[in-house]
Amino acid sequence: MKLLYSILLTISALTGCTKKQAGNGPVPMTQKDTTAKVANDSLNYLALGDSYTIGEAVLNSDSYPFQLKEALNRQKYKFATPTVIATTGWTTDNLINAIAQNNGVQGKTYDMVTLLIGVNDQFQGLSQDNYKIKFQQVLNTAMQFAGGNKTHVFVLSIPDYGVTPFARGDGARIGPLIDQFNAINNSISLASGVNYLDITGISRQAATDSILIAPDGLHPSGNMYMLWVQQLVPLVEAKIKVN
Numbered sequence: 001m002k003l004l005y006s007i008l009l010t011i012s013a014l015t016g017c018t019k020k021q022a023g024n025g026p027v028p029m030t031q032k033d034t035t036a037k038v039a040n041d042s043l044n045y046l047a048l049g050d051s052y053t054i055g056e057a058v059l060n061s062d063s064y065p066f067q068l069k070e071a072l073n074r075q076k077y078k079f080a081t082p083t084v085i086a087t088t089g090w091t092t093d094n095l096i097n098a099i100a101q102n103n104g105v106q107g108k109t110y111d112m113v114t115l116l117i118g119v120n121d122q123f124q125g126l127s128q129d130n131y132k133i134k135f136q137q138v139l140n141t142a143m144q145f146a147g148g149n150k151t152h153v154f155v156l157s158i159p160d161y162g163v164t165p166f167a168r169g170d171g172a173r174i175g176p177l178i179d180q181f182n183a184i185n186n187s188i189s190l191a192s193g194v195n196y197l198d199i200t201g202i203s204r205q206a207a208t209d210s211i212l213i214a215p216d217g218l219h220p221s222g223n224m225y226m227l228w229v230q231q232l233v234p235l236v237e238a239k240i241k242v243n
Contacts, residue, residue, distance in 0.1 A: 038111050040242035045069060045082045046145050048095060049116040052159060053086035057214035062222030067229045077242060091120045092134040099141060109147035112240060115139060116156040118181045131181060136188050151239045153194040157182045159203030159220065166218035195235055199228045
């Protein structure tokens, strides 16, 4: 993720830097031939999200988009450096607005798109009804960036920060709320025909394994992101065929 808007006010030293943003709105999707191979000379990858995507409190190279790119390239792929549209504290609305305000990727398509968004909607007390509407909107945009090929879009579930020191023992309240938001993004993702990876269970391992938490006591460490990537790689390999 990286997480929470309020963290920017209370933990200013941990504020994540803004990555490149993009502009594109949702349009009707047309499913492409999912068996077609893509050229492997230089694949491009777009990562959409918040602090969990930029890798708050860890090195850029330890964030999951960069680890994913490196892991795939150790196989048979040739992905370029990821384009990351994410900032710590972003809600789903913030992500949508950032995409709309930036012309840098308008009209572009990507061989792979990942999306992880929603923790700040929960943290800021925004309604689940709003999240349903806005998650569908940003997912439509992700599919647009993938050129209409839904099988090249990969949604990750929201991690459970309730198990981290930042939560200060409030996990019993936070965990079920995260599950409710994940039920929304899971349902919409499956109905839309994109790929969905549940990494929430992995995030909860941090309750008993501190090595999975970054030095800020809130965000995932590079070790946790590596566990996500280990699950993502075979999923990507099954869906993105290269020449």
